[in-house]
Amino acid sequence: MARTNLLYAQSGGVTAVINATAAAVIAAARERDDAVGTLFAARNGILGVLGEDLIDTAVLGAEEVDALAHMPGGAFGSCRFDLDPPERNPAQYDRLFAVFAAHGIGGFLYNGGNGSMDAVAKLSAAARARGYPLACVGVPKTVDNDLEGTDCSPGFGSAAKYAAVAMLEAGIDVASMASRSGRVFVLEVMGRNAGWIAAATALAAQTADEPPHIILMPEIPFDEDAFLAAVDATVKRLGYCAVTVSEGIRRANGTLVMEQDHDRKGHVQLGGAGQCIARLIHARLGHKHHWAIPDYLQRAAGHLVSAVDHAHASAVGRAAVEAAIAGRDCVMPAIRRLSDEPYRWDLEFADAAAIANLERRVPAHFIRADGLHVTDAARRYLRPLIEGEVYPAFARGVPDYRRLKLPAVPRKLASYVP
Amino acid sequence: MARTNLLYAQSGGVTAVINATAAAVIAAARERDDAVGTLFAARNGILGVLGEDLIDTAVLGAEEVDALAHMPGGAFGSCRFDLDPPERNPAQYDRLFAVFAAHGIGGFLYNGGNGSMDAVAKLSAAARARGYPLACVGVPKTVDNDLEGTDCSPGFGSAAKYAAVAMLEAGIDVASMASRSGRVFVLEVMGRNAGWIAAATALAAQTADEPPHIILMPEIPFDEDAFLAAVDATVKRLGYCAVTVSEGIRRANGTLVMEQDHDRKGHVQLGGAGQCIARLIHARLGHKHHWAIPDYLQRAAGHLVSAVDHAHASAVGRAAVEAAIAGRDCVMPAIRRLSDEPYRWDLEFADAAAIANLERRVPAHFIRADGLHVTDAARRYLRPLIEGEVYPAFARGVPDYRRLKLPAVPRKLASYVP
Incomplete structure (x- = not known):
């Protein structure tokens, strides 16, 4: 069997376990040195491919690869960058394939979400059109859990666990804390269009009287009066009320509930829904209010x-390497659930092109009839998805995350000028 | 030796380890059943004493006491309530001593911060004035680390560890995340007047180039231009900048930097410094900005x-029980540091009255000359203070915090009407 080189890259918002995928890719490629020559990683996702900023993962010792599996962030750097349509910017694709060719890349593993699957589909189509032999494999990753074609998205379970623990502890x-006027706590979690992380905070509760008492998801238009009535009833019953809110909740007219804070390009910067909700409760019901925004945490x-x-x-990560070696193109390894309890699962392969740019939202049968909690x-x-704990090693009071040295391999091509 | 009953209560903002103190109080009292009859706990701090809302801690099994030691929050409830000066409201003290007398209380253990030490001092003086035999013992607790008379405050080390880990991971x-415009992340932590928790995020870094690049503490007036220049220089050097800010930072003219959000009584609600700082950076320097507010988390x-x-x-907690048994009045067990590395410590006793209402701020020699970091x-x-990990048991993906049943003991007095 002829050996080929593989290229791995990380894309989009990073997660607590995207490096676990990276470590598995490296380990699997090393085990398959009969089929894989060099495993490169691109720095900062597809931008590193365009810039020919590549790392030979052989620089990482076995112990570093083990450590990588327990490090948050994206060790090779990530980016938010959409490829142009090939017909509009053929020069962009010329460059990508020039880099692939210069480094003998026969398989490209792109670790990301919906947008990354779009890149996989575009690159796969472009490779076929050019007759370049490339196995283009999407590797799923997103805290948002909004990828179609898989039972869940790697990265979501840890974000969900974080959110559930945060709600439990707060x-x-x-x-x-006793209070005569009632106390309200609002936890704002990620989720612009899908309320998966918010929904997961329900796992903090053992009974209906335990936090979170209310969960606001973007799937349900925000009804201020119904919400305030539910808060009021909870405070009257328990003396306090804990609310989870997805950052992207909207009113029935489609406007975001959060304060709008436009950046210089007019993009809406999210992050204020929790504060708006907390202040609304305070203004209308008079309760003491606190809000937490874990954001990147x-x-x-x-x-x-x-x-x-x-x-x-x-x-x-392991399956993606096997798929690339097998020459499977435009696929994404996906989680298939076999049973809830005991939880059993295996992998299947989904068509990356069919997943690209879709967005899986929390389905109606997961949302309570009143829209204020889950089923x-x-x-x-x-x-x-949140079960079991994997602790990193600690040193001097904090996790002992390694500082990896990742030098770029020498460039073979001229600099890229977009 | 005649046995006496003790009364333990929790006061002020709770911490991740105040229940560890409670568990130690219970365990120590059980070991000293030669000297301690019943150990009561008041529900919701001093409010529970006034309301004669007492729990006999004997209801907790040994395994529950062990579990209590690893539960956040205040298991017996806490409150923010200041006792009136005895001369202004003698009826309040009449009530307190009536409850003490009705339940044979010879020792009162109040677990709190500066305000609680004030309560200890007042109760101690009132007991002496009345000739009521009471050992009044303050038990230190505050995430703010602002208690005088002790090297550090129980509760602070865990909040500091949380903040350092949050800054490290975020x-x-x-x-x-690659960005052409630069990225800025702001972590807002607790600290109205003292920057201890903010300072502790410095422990996330191994080098000066690692987050946090800037730490804003309430001890130093906020200088907008100097701050923005430091952010700009960091982004130019590294491509991003991470900032820790205490909620209570103020400008040189004394105004809070955070957006002011007055509640109905005109009290300022803190919680917006991080957002203000992040938006300031965005408005003046144009960087992408995110902010996190862990708040109660x-x-x-x-x-x-x-x-x-x-x-x-x-x-x-253990020392407080021994002090009460020994009849030591108006004292607070305090942490004494013997050496930094290896860290060695023991306990001493401080005068609770001398500590009451003081506030220990971060000293000048802990703050870098430019006011933007620590030494x-x-x-x-x-x-x-952040070293070592104590994990709770987990069940089904979240910490297995017990739901304790804490029935009140029958009241012996008429209801309290303040």
């Missing part, structure tokens, strides 16, 4: 990784 | 407790 804190919490999520992330069906789906 | 995340993170902090919290002296002080 909820105990809030409950223990929820997707970077290497100290609180779900063992199931970690196993998923590793498995898709038992949601709990059955979510629970296994 | 910093890795931010660093891994940083003081409730039972899943990320410092082993040293946990040991401190347990030790002060090595600060790191030497802070490092031992």
Whole structure:
């Protein structure tokens, strides 16, 4: 069997376990040195391919690869960058394939979400059109859990675990502080269009009286009066109320609930829904209010990784290498659920082109009829994804995340000028 | 030796380890059943004493006491309530001593911060004035680390560890996302008047180029131009910048930097400094900006407790019981540092009255000359306090915090009407 070189890259928002996928890719490629020559990693995703900024992963010792599996962030750098359509910018694709050719790349593994699957589909089509032999494999990753074609997305389980633990712990804190006027706590979690992380906070509760008492998801238009009535009833019953809100909740007219804060290009910067909700409660009901916005902490919490999520992330990395070696093109290894309890799963392969740019939202049967919480069906789906703990090593009080030295390999091509 | 009953209560903002103190109080009292009859706990701090809402801690089994030691929040409930001066409201003290007398209380253990030490001092003086035999013992607790008379405050080490880990993990995340315009991340931590938790995020870094690049503490007036210049220089050097900010930073004219959000009584609600700083950077320098506000999560993170902090919290609880048995009045067990590295410590006793209402701020020699970071002296002080990990048991993906049943003992007095 002729050996080929592979290229791995990370894309989009990083997760607590994307490096577990990277470590599995490296380990699998090393085990298959009968088929894989060099495994390169591109720095900063597809931007590193365009810039011919490549790392030979052989620089990492075995112990470093093991450590990589427990590090948050994207060790090789990530980016948010969409490829142009090939017909509009053929020069961009000329460059990508020039880099592939210069380094003997026969397989490209792109580790990302919906947008990355779009890149996989475009590159796959372009390779076929050019007659370049490339196995283009999407490797799923997103905290948002919004990828179609897979039962869940690696990265989500750990974000979900973080959010559930945050609600559990903050909820105990809030409950223990006596107040005559009532106390309200709002936890804002990620989710612009899909409420998966918010839904997962339901796993903090053992009974309906435990936090979170209300979960606001983007799938349901925000009804201010119904929401405030539910808060009021909860405070009257328990003396406090804990609310989870997805950053992207909208009113029935489509406007975002959060304060809008436009950046220089007019992009909306999210991050204010929790504050808006907390202030609304305070203004209308008069309760003491606190809000927490974990922001990046929820997707970077290497100290609180779900063992199931970690196993998923590793498995898709290994499967992607096998797929590339087998010459499977435009596919994405996906998680298939076999049973909820005990949780059993295996892998299947999905068509990356069919997944690209789709967005899986929380389905109606996972959302309680009043739109303010989740159903038992949601709990059955979510629970296994946060189970088990994988702790990093600690040193001097903090996780002992390695500082990896990742020198670029010498460039073979002229600089890229877009 | 005649046996006496003790009364334990929790006060002020709770911490990740205040229940470790409670568990140690219970365990120590059980071991000293030669001297202690019943150990009561008041529900919701001093409010529970006034309301004669008492729990006999004998209801907790040994296994529950062990579990209690690893639960965040205040298991018996806490409150923010200041006793009136005895001369202004003698009826309040009449009630307190009536409750003490009705339940045979010879020792009162109040677990709190500066305000609680004030309560200890007032109760102690009132007991002496009345000739009521009471050993009034303050038990230190605050995430703010602002108690005088002790090298550090139980509760702080775990909040500091949480904040350092948050900055480490989010910093890795931010660093891994490529951006042409530069990225800025702001972590807002607790600290209205003292920057201890903010300072502790310095422990995330191994070099000056690692997050946090800037630490803003309330001890130093916020200088917008100097700050923005430091952010700009960091982004130019590294491509991104991570900033820690205490919630209570103020400008030179004394105004809070955060957006002011007055509640109905005109009290300022803190919680917006991070957002203000992030938006300022964005408006003036144009960088992409994110901010995180862990809020209660940083003081409730039972899943990320410092082993040293946990040991401190347990030790002060045990010492408080011994002090009460010995009839020591108006004292507070305090942490005494014997050496930084290896870290060695023991306990001493401080005068609770001398501590009451003081506030220990970060000293000048812990703050870098430019006011934008900490010194090595600060790191030497802070490092031992976050060391070691104490994990709670997990069940079904989240910490297995017990739901304790804590029935009130029958009241012996008429209801209290303030």
